[in-house]
Amino acid sequence: MAELLTDPALAGVSIVEFSGNSLRFLDALPPAGPDTGFIWIFLDRAQWPAALPWLQRAASQLGGSPLLDLHCQDLAFAEHPSRYDYTSVYDLIVFRRLPYAAEMAPQAQPVPDSVPLEWGQIHSLAVGFAIFDRLLISVHPPHCRSAHQFVQRFLSEVQQGVEVSTARNRLPVSPTDLVLRMINQMVDSYLDLRKGMSERLERWQQQLLQPGPGFAHWHALMAARNQLHAVEDLCEEQHDAMQEWLDSLAEQPLALMDARLGDPQAQRDQLVARARDVIEHIQRVIQHVRRLENSAETVVQIHFSVQGNRTNDIMRVLTTLTAIFLPLNLIAGIFGMNFHSMPLLHLTADFWIAIGTMLVIALLLSLWFWRKHYLHSED
Numbered sequence: 001m002a003e004l005l006t007d008p009a010l011a012g013v014s015i016v017e018f019s020g021n022s023l024r025f026l027d028a029l030p031p032a033g034p035d036t037g038f039i040w041i042f043l044d045r046a047q048w049p050a051a052l053p054w055l056q057r058a059a060s061q062l063g064g065s066p067l068l069d070l071h072c073q074d075l076a077f078a079e080h081p082s083r084y085d086y087t088s089v090y091d092l093i094v095f096r097r098l099p100y101a102a103e104m105a106p107q108a109q110p111v112p113d114s115v116p117l118e119w120g121q122i123h124s125l126a127v128g129f130a131i132f133d134r135l136l137i138s139v140h141p142p143h144c145r146s147a148h149q150f151v152q153r154f155l156s157e158v159q160q161g162v163e164v165s166t167a168r169n170r171l172p173v174s175p176t177d178l179v180l181r182m183i184n185q186m187v188d189s190y191l192d193l194r195k196g197m198s199e200r201l202e203r204w205q206q207q208l209l210q211p212g213p214g215f216a217h218w219h220a221l222m223a224a225r226n227q228l229h230a231v232e233d234l235c236e237e238q239h240d241a242m243q244e245w246l247d248s249l250a251e252q253p254l255a256l257m258d259a260r261l262g263d264p265q266a267q268r269d270q271l272v273a274r275a276r277d278v279i280e281h282i283q284r285v286i287q288h289v290r291r292l293e294n295s296a297e298t299v300v301q302i303h304f305s306v307q308g309n310r311t312n313d314i315m316r317v318l319t320t321l322t323a324i325f326l327p328l329n330l331i332a333g334i335f336g337m338n339f340h341s342m343p344l345l346h347l348t349a350d351f352w353i354a355i356g357t358m359l360v361i362a363l364l365l366s367l368w369f370w371r372k373h374y375l376h377s378e379d
Contacts, residue, residue, distance in 0.1 A: 010054060012047040016040040016151055018171060018178075023154055029058050031253075033134035038175050042138040042147040048076050055137060065089035065130030068162045075128035075139045082126075082237040084244040091131040093245060095181060096124035096234055097146075097186035098193065124234055127186070129179050136175035150182060174267070176249070180274040183242070187281040190235070194288050200224070201295055208303040223297065228293045235286045239279060246275040320374045324365045 015026040026039075033039050039062055043051060056066045067075075072199050074080055085092040085181035119269040125141040140147055154171055172178035204221055248272050335342070335354060 003261075007054075009050040010047075011050075013041065013043040013051050013054075014151075016042075018173075023151070023171065025151075029061065031061070033062050037173075038134045038136060038178075040136045040138070040175070040178065044078065044142050044144065045078060045139050048139055059090075059130070059132070059135065059137065059210050062135040063090060063130075065132075067130055067137075071130065075130065075137075078141065078373060080126045082129070082234070082241045084241040084248075085370075086248060089132065091129075091245065091248065093131065093183075093241065094126055094131040095183050095238060095241065096127070098124060098189045119286065127182075131175045131179055135173070136178060138179075145181070146185075150185075174271075176271050177274070180271065180278060183280065184274070185277045185345045187238070187278060187285065190231070190285045191281065191288075194285075194350060197224075197228075197292055201292055201299075205295070205299040209298050209306065221300070225296055227295065228296070229310050232286060232289045232293070235282055239282045239286065242275060242279050242282060246272065246279060249275055252345070262354055287303060316374055320369045324362055324369070327361050327365070331358055331361075 003267055015029065017024050017026055017034055017039055018035065019037035030039065038317060041055065041058060048055075052072065059065045065087070067090075068087065071085065074083065074085075074092065080094050082096050083092075083094045108334065125144075127137040127141070127144075127146075130137040140149060201224070251269065252268060331354060335344075344353060347353070
């Protein structure tokens with residue numbers, strides 16, 4: 001007897017059947033997959049332990065093999081890095097995505113005022129996929145609505161009254177096709193993050209290069225650099241996982257393709273093209289993050305170079321003033337000696353002679369240093 005989803009152990013588990021040009025939610029696990037299509041089972045990671053025995057039965061019944069214990073641990077681990085693995089029956093993909101605003105609300109950490117919102121929210125969540133020929137099992141973070149939004153979008157497209165051929169093209173025809181579409185959407189969220197990051201760094205660059213008071217956002221800039229490094233490492237893990245999957249898809253024998261869905265060669269070419277598109281998007285994110293890192297490093301170096309030039313200007317002016325007053329101090333020191341017999345001591349105008357000489361020397365030295373541009377600022 002089929003186990004209904006009303007069982008408390010299966011709370012949060014959803015079953016969607018893709019068949020031909022339609023899809024529907026199911027209340028129980030079907031005895032077999034559709035003739036042309038597949039079954040998608042998705043659930044929150046919080047429900048994974050309780051639903052695991054039922055999922056293993058579903059994997060054996062619809063997929064042909066239960067999940068390995070090691071892969072079950074990978075799907076249950078919330079902090080698992082992006083990874084690809086496979087068996088002779090199914091593929092395993094763990095992909096990390098950015099959280100949505102609704103997911104951030106119940107667990108958001110306080111962010112300092114000097115740190116912009118986009119920096120305080122850069123952290124990723126693991127989504128796991130077990131991909132069989134006619135079955136897809138996906139494990140999502142708690143409060144994740146991406147799977148339901150995906151299904152609702154497919155439903156709306158089918159219900160719009162479009163032609164059958166168009167609906168068939170828009171609906172995923174295999175679990176691999178659906179996973180590639182979902183991962184592509186996850187990568188696009190990283191691309192959307194670029195605008196806010198670029199605008200913030202540009203404002204900081206302008207502030208760093210302006211003369212005047214010191215830069216007041218060093219803490220935020222250091223946090224941004226650390227987050228950029230984290231995003232780069234994350235995307236490199238994603239790239240490696242997707243590249244391994246692409247190699248596996250490219251080497252997949254045509255005999256494993258479902259002939260009922262059309263030309264096997266065309267199916268494989270379409271999947272490989274989708275996988276390459278996802279990898280290209282990941283590469284774009286990596287390139288942009290590296291440009292931002294280089295921009296941040298460059299502007300910091302330019303800032304300290306400008307500060308060094310300003311310090312040199314100040315030291316040059318101080319040195320010039322010291323050089324102007326040095327002969328004046330020498331004259332004052334000579335006439336301050338306690339000798340009984342010294343030239344000019346008994347003259348009536350001796351004081352004015354000394355002051356005039358000192359002023360002439362100071363004026364000549366100032367004029368000479370001014371012509372040498374020692375009293376000019378680089379600013």
